[in-house]
Structures are given as C-alpha cells and as structure tokens.
Amino acid sequence: RGVCQRTRAPGKKRSQPERAALGFREGGPGMFVSGWNQTVPTEEAGSMAALLLLPLLLLLPLLLLKLHLWPQLRWLPADLAFAVRALRCKRALRARALAAAAADPEGPEGGCSLAWRLAELARQRPTHTFLIHGSRRFSYSEAERKSNRAARAFLRARGWDWGPGGDSGAGSSGEGERAAPGAGDAASGSGAALAGGDGAARGGGAAAPLAPGATVALLLPAGPEFLWLWFGLAKAGLRTAFVPTALRRGPLLHCLRSCGARALVLAPEFLESLEPDLPALRTMGLHLWAAGPGTHPAGMSDLLADMSTEGDGPVPGYLSSPQSITDTCLYIFTSGTTGLPKAARISHLKILQCQGFYQLCGVHQEDVIYLALPLYHMSGSLLGIVGCLGIGATVVLKSKFSAGQFWEDCQQHRVTVFQYIGELCRYLVNQPPNKAEHGHKVRLAVGSGLRPDTWERFVRRFGPLQVLETYGLTEGNVATINYTGQRGAVGRASWLYKHIFPFSLIRYDVTTGEPIRDARGHCVATSPGEPGLLVAPVSQQSPFLGYAGGPELAQGKLLKDVFRPGDVFFNTGDLLVCDDQGFLRFHDRTGDTFRWKGENVATTEVAEVLEALDFLQEVNVYGVTVPGHEGRAGMAALVLRPPHSLDLMQLHTHVSENLPPYARPRFLRLQESLATTETFKQQKVRMTNEGFDPSTLSDPLYVLDQAVGAYLPLTPVRYSALLAGDLRI
Numbered sequence: 001r002g003v004c005q006r007t008r009a010p011g012k013k014r015s016q017p018e019r020a021a022l023g024f025r026e027g028g029p030g031m032f033v034s035g036w037n038q039t040v041p042t043e044e045a046g047s048m049a050a051l052l053l054l055p056l057l058l059l060l061p062l063l064l065l066k067l068h069l070w071p072q073l074r075w076l077p078a079d080l081a082f083a084v085r086a087l088r089c090k091r092a093l094r095a096r097a098l099a100a101a102a103a104d105p106e107g108p109e110g111g112c113s114l115a116w117r118l119a120e121l122a123r124q125r126p127t128h129t130f131l132i133h134g135s136r137r138f139s140y141s142e143a144e145r146k147s148n149r150a151a152r153a154f155l156r157a158r159g160w161d162w163g164p165g166g167d168s169g170a171g172s173s174g175e176g177e178r179a180a181p182g183a184g185d186a187a188s189g190s191g192a193a194l195a196g197g198d199g200a201a202r203g204g205g206a207a208a209p210l211a212p213g214a215t216v217a218l219l220l221p222a223g224p225e226f227l228w229l230w231f232g233l234a235k236a237g238l239r240t241a242f243v244p245t246a247l248r249r250g251p252l253l254h255c256l257r258s259c260g261a262r263a264l265v266l267a268p269e270f271l272e273s274l275e276p277d278l279p280a281l282r283t284m285g286l287h288l289w290a291a292g293p294g295t296h297p298a299g300m301s302d303l304l305a306d307m308s309t310e311g312d313g314p315v316p317g318y319l320s321s322p323q324s325i326t327d328t329c330l331y332i333f334t335s336g337t338t339g340l341p342k343a344a345r346i347s348h349l350k351i352l353q354c355q356g357f358y359q360l361c362g363v364h365q366e367d368v369i370y371l372a373l374p375l376y377h378m379s380g381s382l383l384g385i386v387g388c389l390g391i392g393a394t395v396v397l398k399s400k401f402s403a404g405q406f407w408e409d410c411q412q413h414r415v416t417v418f419q420y421i422g423e424l425c426r427y428l429v430n431q432p433p434n435k436a437e438h439g440h441k442v443r444l445a446v447g448s449g450l451r452p453d454t455w456e457r458f459v460r461r462f463g464p465l466q467v468l469e470t471y472g473l474t475e476g477n478v479a480t481i482n483y484t485g486q487r488g489a490v491g492r493a494s495w496l497y498k499h500i501f502p503f504s505l506i507r508y509d510v511t512t513g514e515p516i517r518d519a520r521g522h523c524v525a526t527s528p529g530e531p532g533l534l535v536a537p538v539s540q541q542s543p544f545l546g547y548a549g550g551p552e553l554a555q556g557k558l559l560k561d562v563f564r565p566g567d568v569f570f571n572t573g574d575l576l577v578c579d580d581q582g583f584l585r586f587h588d589r590t591g592d593t594f595r596w597k598g599e600n601v602a603t604t605e606v607a608e609v610l611e612a613l614d615f616l617q618e619v620n621v622y623g624v625t626v627p628g629h630e631g632r633a634g635m636a637a638l639v640l641r642p643p644h645s646l647d648l649m650q651l652h653t654h655v656s657e658n659l660p661p662y663a664r665p666r667f668l669r670l671q672e673s674l675a676t677t678e679t680f681k682q683q684k685v686r687m688t689n690e691g692f693d694p695s696t697l698s699d700p701l702y703v704l705d706q707a708v709g710a711y712l713p714l715t716p717v718r719y720s721a722l723l724a725g726d727l728r729i
Contacts, residue, residue, distance in 0.1 A: 075484060075582065079494040082483045086500050089356040097352060103317065110317030112329060113352040114234040118144050119314065121392050132396045132413055133224050143227070145312035150232025152310035153303060154216070157287060158236065159209045210238065210262055210287065215331065217241040217261040219270060222375045222399045225291050225304065227385065229265060234329065237319040241331040241343065242376035246660035248273060251340060253280055259331040259343040259548045263287035265303055268294040325349045326543060332378055334474045340605055343548035344475035354382040355390030360481060361446050361468055363417050365392040370415040372401035372424065378474040379448070384419050403427040407436035416441050421598035422449030422630040429457045430725070437462055444468060449598060451630055452488035471586065477544050477570050478503045478536035480584055489583040505532030505578055506562065513590065515559065523562045528580045531587045535559060535569040544570045594623030595631040597662040606665065609658045610636055613651060615644030618674050622684040624667065624691050627723055635667040637687055639674055646670060648702065648711045666729045667692045668702040668711060694719055704729055
C-alpha cells in the first residue's frame with residue numbers, strides 16, 4: 001500500500017470507514033503498537049485507572065504474607081508513576097492523530113504525522129527555537145517554511161508545476177494528482193504520466209519523473225539541510241532512505257537497490273570519494289542531486305538552489321496522508337546476521353510513537369537537547385529529532401561529536417538534556433579536566449549502551465545528573481526504559497510495564513542458536529538471574545514490518561508457538577537478564593553480530609570483504625572485548641593462500657575502501673588453519689575467549705593503529721600501550 005492518500009476530494013473529511021481503517025475509530029481499537037504499544041481505548045481509561053490503584057490496596061497484605069516479594073514491591077511507586085506517564089502520553093498522541101484525521105485534507109495538518117506536527121508547532125510556537133547548528137538558529141516557523149520549499153522542489157520532480165515562485169499551481173496539476181492511485185511498496189506506476197515542465201531536468205537529467213511514493217535516498221551529514229529534505233520528502237508523499245555516510249562501492253549500491261531508491265541526494269563533500277560509484281549510480285537510472293553549491297558532474301544539479309526558487313507556503317496534506325497508519329514512510333539501514341545492511345521499514349505509526357519518546361523520559365518543551373548522533377540512525381533521527389518535535393523543545397545538533405568541545409557547547413547553549421550512546425560517555429570521562437564541565441545545566445542523559453563502570457565515573461565526575469538508559473531496535477516492536485535510574489539496568493520487567501509494553505525472556509541455547517523448548521514444543525521463561533532471549537508478541541496492535549526485499553531477510557526474526565499454539569513473537573536477537581528486583585540488564589548479542597562504536601557489525605559482511613583479497617584463503621571474523629572500551633572490537637583470523645604472503649598495506653587499503661570505520665577489524669591473527677566444530681562451523685566462541693594477548697598466543701598478531709593508519713605487529717609493548725589507553729584503536 002502507498003504512503004499517499006489522494007482519493008478524497010478537497011475539503012472533504014475522512015468518512016467513518018476511512019477513519020476506522022486508519023485505526024482512528026472513536027471507542028474502538030486505537031493505533032498504538034510496538035515499542036510504545038498496545039491500545040488504550042478511551043472508554044478503558046477509567047478501568048485502567050482502577051487497575052493502577054488496585055496494587056496499592058493489595059500492598060499491605062502482600063507485605064505481611066509474602067515478604068519475599070519486597071525487592072520488587074519497593075519499586076512499585078516508581079512503576080505506577082511511569083505507567084501513568086505512559087498512558088497519558090498515549091492518550092495525547094491518540095488525540096493528535098484523531099485531530100489530524102479530521103483535518104481539512106487541503107491543509108498541512110491533514111497530512112502525515114511529521115507534516116501535521118511541524119505545522120502545528122509552527123502555529124503554536126512560531127518563534128521558539130527548534131534547531132541550533134553552529135552559529136545558525138532556526139525557529140519552528142522557519143523549519144516549516146524550509147521544509148515546504150523542499151517539498152515543492154520534490155513535487156516538481158514528480159511532475160507538478162507550481163508556476164513561478166511556487167505559490168500556485170495546485171489547481172489543474174493537482175487534479176490529476178488527486179486522482180492518481182496509491183503507491184505500493186515498489187515505487188512505480190503513475191509517476192511517468194505526471195511528467196511536466198522542467199521536472200526531469202531539475203531532477204538530474206535523463207531519469208524518469210519520481211512516482212508517488214517513490215524512495216529518495218539521503219547521503220548527508222547531520223545538519224539542517226538533512227532535516228529540511230527529510231521533512232520535505234514526507235510532505236511530498238515520498239519515502240526517505242537514510243544511507244550511512246561511510247558506505248561506498250558495493251555496500252552503497254546494495255543499499256540503494258534494496259530499498260528501491262529512485263533518487264539520491266548527496267553532500268558535495270562526498271563527491272570526490274563517490275566518483276568511482278557515479279557510473280553505476282547513473283546506470284541505475286537515479287535522479288542525482290547535490291545538496292549545496294560546487295563543481296558538480298554533468299547531469300547533477302544543486303537541490304538547495306532549486307529549493308530557493310520555490311515558494312514556502314504549505315502543501316496540501318492529502319499528498320502525504322497515509323492510506324494505512326502502518327504504511328512504510330522511511331527506511332533505516334541496520335546490519336543483520338545476513339551480512340550486508342538491511343533496509344528496515346519504518347511506518348507512519350512508528351514516527352508517531354517516537355513523538356512520545358522524550359515525554360516518556362520526562363523531558364519538557366523548555367529543555368534544550370544536545371544531539372551529536374548520526375541522523376541516519378534511529379537514535380539520532382527518530383528518538384532525537386522526532387522526539388524533540390513531540391514536545392516542541394530545542395535541539396542543538398552537531399555534525400560530529402567532540403569530547404573536547406562538549407561542555408563548552410553545553411554552557412554556551414544552556415543544554416539541559418544530552419542524548420548519548422555509551423561510547424560518547426566514555427570519551428567524556430577520558431578527557432582531561434575542563435573548567436566548562438562544572439556549573440553546567442545538564443540534568444538528564446538519555447541513551448543506550450552505557451556500561452556500569454563508565455556510568456559511575458560519568459555521574460561522579462559530571463553530576464548531579466540523572467542517567468536514563470534505554471533499550472530498543474530500529475525494526476523491533478519492543479523497547480525498555482530504566483526510569484528508576486538503577487545503575488547498569490536498561491529497564492524494568494514489572495508486571496505493570498509488561499502490561500503496557502509486553503515482552504518475555506525465554507531460555508536460549510547459545511550452542512544451537514535456538515530457544516530451548518519443553519516437551520510440548522513451547523519456549524520456557526527464564527528465572528531471575530538467568531540470561532534469556534528477549535522476545536515480544538507480534539499482533540495487529542504490535543506489528544513487525546520487516547525489511548525491504550524478500551521475506552528471507554527476516555528469517556529468524558519471528559518465533560512461532562512460543563507459549564501457545566499459533567502465537568508469533570519478534571526475536572530481538574539479544575540476551576538480557578532480569579534480577580530478583582525486576583531490573584533488566586543487557587547480557588550479550590546472539591549469533592555472529594557484535595557491537596562496536598555504537599554500531600552493529602555483521603561478521604559475515606566483514607569476512608566477505610576480506611575474502612575478496614587474492615592472498616587470503618580463509619577468514620574467521622569475531623568480536624573481542626578490549627579493556628576500557630564499550631562493546632567488542634573486530635578481530636579476523638586469517639589463513640594465507642599458498643604461495644602468497646601477507647600484504648598488510650594492501651589489506652588496510654582494501655578494508656578502508658570497502659568497510660565503514662566501525663566495521664574494520666582492529667586485530668588480525670595469522671593462522672595455518674582455522675579451528676572448526678564437528679559440523680565444520682567456524683569456532684567463534686573459542687577464538688573470542690582466546691583474545692589477542694601476544695604473551696598467550698603463538699600466532700602472529702597485528703593491531704590497527706589509527707594514528708599511523710596501518711596494521712602493525714602487536715608486540716608486548718604495543719599490547720601494554722593499548723591496555724593503558726595510549727594506543728588508539
């Protein structure tokens with residue numbers, strides 16, 4: 001199904017059947033699924049309130065009769081407080097969605113959730129600062145106008161002719177657009193019939209006009225232009241694909257093909273490194289735009305210059321209004337166990353749910369949020385930017401994180417909330433003392449992947465402040481929030497939380513890579529303190545949308561007959577532990593994927609790149625723990641192809657050109673043959689446990705020295721320097 005609603009006549013509100021199809025039917029099942037899931041119908045509000053009060057009535061007899069429950073019951077007030085906040089958040093989001101469903105389809109507030117929320121903020125808080133980037137500041141009204149210009153530029157590439165200045169033209173051209181059929185998952189069909197004026201020329205040459213619902217990929221650094229183009233694409237009824245900026249060559253082309261991209265917008269500073277890829281991009285028939293001035297290759301125009309000639313008035317909401325709230329509107333690439341990145345489908349519903357993220361975290365509209373995460377990640381774009389839109393706050397956006405500049409930025413912009421990944425906090429605590437780190441106004445750090453030791457050092461040095469650790473997956477239907485601030489935990493497994501956001505921990509066999517099942521074939525829940533696989537029920541109210549491409553990409557992500565015949569659960573692929581107080585702690589990732597620098601690294605992808613070298617015969621890639629670093633660093637065991645020798649310079653050049661920085665192996669181990677299991681599978685667990693200590697391993701070892709930009713022999717001296725933090729990997 002497509003992402004645009006074009007069948008309603010202008011000025012006509014949605015009919016009751018339409019509203020029901022969208023999940024907006026009053027008094028009926030609502031639209032809240034997934035990481036912020038489960039329906040909370042209006043008429044159930046009273047019964048839910050009674051349900052929340054019931055534990056208070058039962059508290060005294062429980063304490064008297066079952067004192068062993070005290071470790072969990074002591075957190076009941078915090079559990080109740082968060083449950084109330086979550087229910088209020090859901091009701092507020094549902095009210096917004098109902099208002100959008102009833103809005104005039106010709107107006108901006110009748111569009112998709114991004115379009116109507118931005119229009120709403122531009123009306124309610126026009127002069128409030130939305131974005132700070134360097135010396136530039138943008139209010140909510142400016143953000144609305146900038147994104148309107150972007151939407152009109154993209155609509156012109158779809159064949160619309162707004163006329164000079166772009167303030168008109170929604171008449172005759174628009175009539176044909178409203179009659180167009182909805183766009184399906186494969187962006188094709190009616191776009192060719194919409195060609196008109198200079199649309200093709202402005203889109204970069206010989207490429208066909210963009211069809212309704214077509215996918216446009218963004219290869220841009222974090223900055224205001226990224227946001228205006230993303231918002232503009234949403235308003236124009238086009239899908240966006242966030243491409244990781246480090247991808248080139250084969251991985252880049254794979255990503256563009258997998259999401260069915262019909263256009264690519266890239267930063268001018270990337271043109272030099274992308275030059276070898278341009279012939280392949282043109283062969284794919286892509287519209288090619290540069291997001292800024294400069295010397296551009298033939299057939300590539302400056303999209304920002306095109307935007308400047310367009311009007312900044314609102315575009316009709318019906319262009320972006322989804323036919324179904326679960327329609328795909330965005331692709332975010334995530335590395336999976338299949339190797340190459342996969343295009344996770346992000347629905348309009350998930351965009352709406354992420355508007356509630358900061359409200360759940362206790363952030364307010366007068367807060368100033370510091371965001372230095374890549375926008376092509378869910379953490380940066382959906383939680384950071386969309387979460388900020390949800391509360392109407394201010395975001396300080398950094399194109400690149402600087403530990404040395406962080407506290408000065410916080411002082412300058414009066415930052416109150418910092419969104420992190422664990423590595424960023426480690427960088428900060430490893431910095432020398434700075435005057436700016438005292439007297440700041442940061443009261444809350446929100447993020448994921450913070451190790452307990454770094455957590456303690458961070459709070460002790462930079463506090464008083466609260467750390468709010470979270471857990472979630474881009475494509476997942478479950479999320480957890482450590483709303484109590486318990487050090488080292490990622491959330492709570494209280495019955496209240498699981499009633500609102502259901503999930504379970506089941507026993508998992510690391511050897512077989514499968515859940516453990518009982519005699520009836522059902523999975524077995526874990527006991528307190530026992531690592532278990534985190535799974536969440538999949539239903540109409542809590543869907544798993546999967547990935548662009550074939551169904552085989554989602555293989556292993558769905559488990560059936562988990563607790564009863566016919567049920568279906570989403571498999572997160574992560575092992576967590578629930579202690580006797582009900583706190584959840586991250587344990588490890590299953591399979592061959594490990595995490596480094598805040599990124600998931602698929603060993604199969606790295607191995608395939610290394611195996612392309614003619615002097616390597618076999619490769620085994622795995623992750624090893626490095627003291628003082630978050631996650632696991634990549635290590636590759638190598639077997640040479642006779643009669644070749646190891647060419648470290650060529651190997652370094654090869655991985656630098658074909659792998660993003662976080663996926664490049666930090667250690668190499670040269671072996672005569674690879675260890676395998678009885679079933680001829682590579683021994684990853686054993687190799688991981690053996691590590692990279694040259695005093696215990698007789699094999700030649702090498703380390704990637706980032707300062708030198710080369711692989712060097714891992715001598716005892718370099719090993720000691722690494723442990724002391726003097727060798728940067």
